[in-house]
Amino acid sequence: MSILVVGSVAFDDVASPSGSVKNILGGAGTYFALAASYFTQVRVVAVVGEDFGAEQEQVFRKRGIDIRGIEHAAGKTFRWGGTYSDNLNEAKTDFTDLNVFERFQPRIPKEYEDTEFLFLANIQPTLQADVRRKMHAARLTGCDTMNYWIQGTPKELAETLKLVDVLLINDTETKMLAHESNLPRAAHNVLAMGPRALVIKHGEYGATIFFREGAFGIGRHPFRAPTLPIEEVKDPTGAGDSFAGGFMGYIASQEELNREVLKRALFYGGVMGSFAVERFGTERLQGLTREEIDERFQVFRELTHLE
């Protein structure tokens, strides 16, 4: 099955205790697409500027990603700069130049209309809802968001949440969205807003998936996947989007959607996130093999597996 991601493609400047890079290919849509490409056919809807050329296209093409939905607009591509200090969990944003992204109006190519799996990366909630409404063939829609939309456009976000199946956010975002500091109670509040499942990403501690009663016919017991403790985190940028790519990509690659598939998807999410942070930018995600991925999946499994 193929999966469509709608989100940002960007150029990033990143500094971390391990070094710094400038003008590297980034953006939620990019990280998601690369991570998902190891599992299934990926299609991208995004906007880029005149500074996005053959070199960048090649990164997608090498992974067999369909970029007919990447619109080229006059002006510059979205640029972001961030610095990570010793606490790698949070970036200090140095600058955000939206550029062509500011007027992004996602256009779905005709050839993409039959896509059955959809991921709405972190963009303005009304745009997310518009895309969802256009994708009539979508069987499963995943969605990301952030504190900026949770606090700034809560009504628009509430509308979007009614249209998605799985929301993927972190602990802080969950508590903020639910107005509740206890995580499992917050999860239930969020599920009451619309999604059938909620994936809460805990950073270095893994992720938990919570289900609405009866969702996917599998009951509401949560499931948790660990992540590997990583000694060398070079660049945490894109870890969450890579997680989403592994999670959604694996689901899209499976015939059936059952509890075991969702559990494995959560592990594959962690695996792709753990690869992403090992190098700056998307470097690690560009050159993986499915064997390496499955090997790490086994390491993650062993990390918590009781006989």
Added chain:
Amino acid sequence: MSILVVGSVAFDDVASPSGSVKNILGGAGTYFALAASYFTQVRVVAVVGEDFGAEQEQVFRKRGIDIRGIEHAAGKTFRWGGTYSDNLNEAKTDFTDLNVFERFQPRIPKEYEDTEFLFLANIQPTLQADVRRKMHAARLTGCDTMNYWIQGTPKELAETLKLVDVLLINDTETKMLAHESNLPRAAHNVLAMGPRALVIKHGEYGATIFFREGAFGIGRHPFRAPTLPIEEVKDPTGAGDSFAGGFMGYIASQEELNREVLKRALFYGGVMGSFAVERFGTERLQGLTREEIDERFQVFRELTHLE
């Protein structure tokens, strides 16, 4: 096998968003002893004052805990008061009255000298080392500590760490002790100080055990156990000590010490910690059954188990 715990027995005042209690039985030694008592014979070395009477003794006796090592001194028992706000991960200490605990000099009853498992709860490191040196029959020694000793008596703590097998501390304490902000690197630094294994407690995210190369003949791959997301955390006091009680108590109950036993011990630690926080003080730990414990163990296992 029996296990000896050396640590505090106290009276606590606790306030949390769920309510407040005064003068309830607490202390690291108490939580540890009660949690471990569901797995093995427990012996306690502690000091109490004249306000500790038959009612408190009965709490230990009902669980078959040997309290011949609890010394009765003139004066009052150690008292602690703390308040938890919405962030239940950290208590604001309202008062600490050490009372008889200030001059605590652990005395090991002759009948305890053959104890093969030892847990040094969070007390002054030199006292921990003294006890360890006296316990010639100890096959496995667990140890706790806190930021107060890590920062205040680093040399004394370093000596103690050379004498223990397993150190059980949280993320912040690990990073502080190792002078290193990356958790797995910090873990390796701590293991180089002496312990063969390090259990890092992640609060609501579970715990990870790191091993020194070749420790217990099981290689150095870490293992991680989750905890159950709990909707109603009434009182987090003693969660870490209850974790240690479940972890060490399960180990002491097993014939052999191998990787599978240590993995299960980590799960049992999480199980006992999760019970402890469901009610104020030690209430939940006083009235459990082994069946309830094993049932929750299965729930924890299911939480991360892939077919």
